[in-house]
Amino acid sequence: MSQACNFIRGTMMKATIYDVAKEAGVSIATVSNAINGKGKVSSKKREQIFEIMKKLNYQPSVIASALMGKKTYTLGLLIPDISNPFFAEVARAIEDQAHLSGYSVIICSTDNKDERVERYISLLEQKSVDGMIIATGVDNPDILAGLEARNVPIVMLSRENDALSVDAVVADDYVGGMMAGRHLAELGHRRMAVLSENRKVSSSRERLRGFKQALAERQIPFDDADIVICEHKVEEGKRAALALLGRPEKPTALFCCNDLLAIGAMQGAKELGVRVPEELSIVGFDNTILAEVTDPPLTTVAQPIAGMGKQAFQLLIEKLTEDDAARQRIVLRPELVVRGSTCAASFPR
């Protein structure tokens, strides 16, 4: 039995390419060629080899072949937080696409802290991932520059970096912001406010810009004092809504740069006894599962998450295989999903 030496105290060692070569009476080179469809291997031998592989339950070691310069079929996904529904949905979209090509994805929740970003990137490089998809904020531009210099393939998802011309797939945030603004304007709202993320977040910046543009086109007044900057958290949305609704000239509609903020705003309104949507219309952004679950359900701008994940993965694969792939920026169109949190302004001017 060629397997005899394979048993050690009752535990079977994994079969290696040597085991199958010996059993098949060929060299390891031939086994390797058979597996990879390289070189010429007679079909009888090939079949024979495959049979032995099955019999020995042989699984080639990705580790070993990676050491010879082949791919690890593993990639890193940097996101702020996997427990945030938006990023969880993004992760699923990427995972599904990756899995079709035998790729695995390592999750890296950064909490938007550069320190964590750097730690994760270092780990991922030591583990020789084939590439990274970056959907988290990275403040220090040197971090991305370093990645470029070390020739690590990356694509940005839902974020961008103005300084570096790096591949990216994003939703058309500007248009999404416009959709929100137009929707509320058409409902007759004239006093609106915005809950936005930090200006460093390119997507929020664009959404806000689009929103303002929609109002400007309709000569609806909007002042930067009507913008409240929040972190990406429910409580922050609530806090902001409480503040805005406490003002003398309180808004009749709120545009929130993500669903979490919108939900917080709904909670704030409820706490003050302000009815949504009758007294306050709210529109969010992202269209995560949360938007379907609130009461009333949230009107929001849907990001094409599945499409974004798919494109990001494919872009990364292109960069891996074509050494001189041109830089690309893929922009996907968002879509307004009208649910119950918006209605006509009750006191149109």
Next chain:
Amino acid sequence: MSQACNFIRGTMMKATIYDVAKEAGVSIATVSNAINGKGKVSSKKREQIFEIMKKLNYQPSVIASALMGKKTYTLGLLIPDISNPFFAEVARAIEDQAHLSGYSVIICSTDNKDERVERYISLLEQKSVDGMIIATGVDNPDILAGLEARNVPIVMLSRENDALSVDAVVADDYVGGMMAGRHLAELGHRRMAVLSENRKVSSSRERLRGFKQALAERQIPFDDADIVICEHKVEEGKRAALALLGRPEKPTALFCCNDLLAIGAMQGAKELGVRVPEELSIVGFDNTILAEVTDPPLTTVAQPIAGMGKQAFQLLIEKLTEDDAARQRIVLRPELVVRGSTCAASFPR
């Protein structure tokens, strides 16, 4: 310059252990020893070596050391779906714990399909992960048995397998079910129904058993006809609620084996104009972010997610390092979180 040969057409190759050895004027064995704190290396040399490492930006290759039998510092996490908030929160808990020890986690969404489970397991083994945390349903017992036979360290999370005595960390689902039952009973409910998952899901089975026990102890009648089996989806919960509330003797309270079902039930009730909680109390299970976001907010049994993730990871590490670690089953206590979806029965008998 020792780095001279390291530049190829403008791209810098990664430094290897040979580069730092040469630069430091020592052998690679010494560099290896210095890095791993093995053998004896004079402190002057050690310091010198570390300096060179920094200068060359040397990152040891996990791939290469894994090939020599060391760990890959990567583990697989099998869950039904990363975009389900409960599992996303579980993933984050595990990721955080893993990250503290330099571990990375690969996400594997199985959709509870054995076919996907097998594919993922095979991929993970080829990639030589150090172990797996399994928080998904696995119908075919041969799959887990195979893992055991091949000596792959695994720990089950939130799921169990009666057949195999495999390590597991779970919430005390039985007690959780009792908490729900007791809460509703104390509110005066006498006609209750349950939305449960498939009987194959050990956690749901236990929750149901605990719930029934709580009612039995109080002589509250409960019939198995009051159980509706659902998949783990909002729509399923809605469908079930619609059916239950259409019955002549409709229930005044619902216990749902997870938050998603509870939310569906709330939506079903609303569709029929049944007010929650005045006419229908609803309690969920899990305490995901969704429970805070519904209106009314959901009363639910909280699983100690962070604790479960931590324990699961630590258990796995124990199995990795101690070759004869005893089997363990860690049971964590859940906690009832009372919010707005439950209140006293309006027509107590």
Next chain:
DNA sequence: CTGAAAGCGCTTACAG
């Protein structure tokens, strides 16, 4: 069509 041999970047006895 097939195989012997070198090599990927490390670790680990084993000498000295």
Next chain:
DNA sequence: CTGAAAGCGCTTACAG
């Protein structure tokens, strides 16, 4: 305290 050498499980020219 330090280094030469073998080896992990593969792939890839290169001969034949």
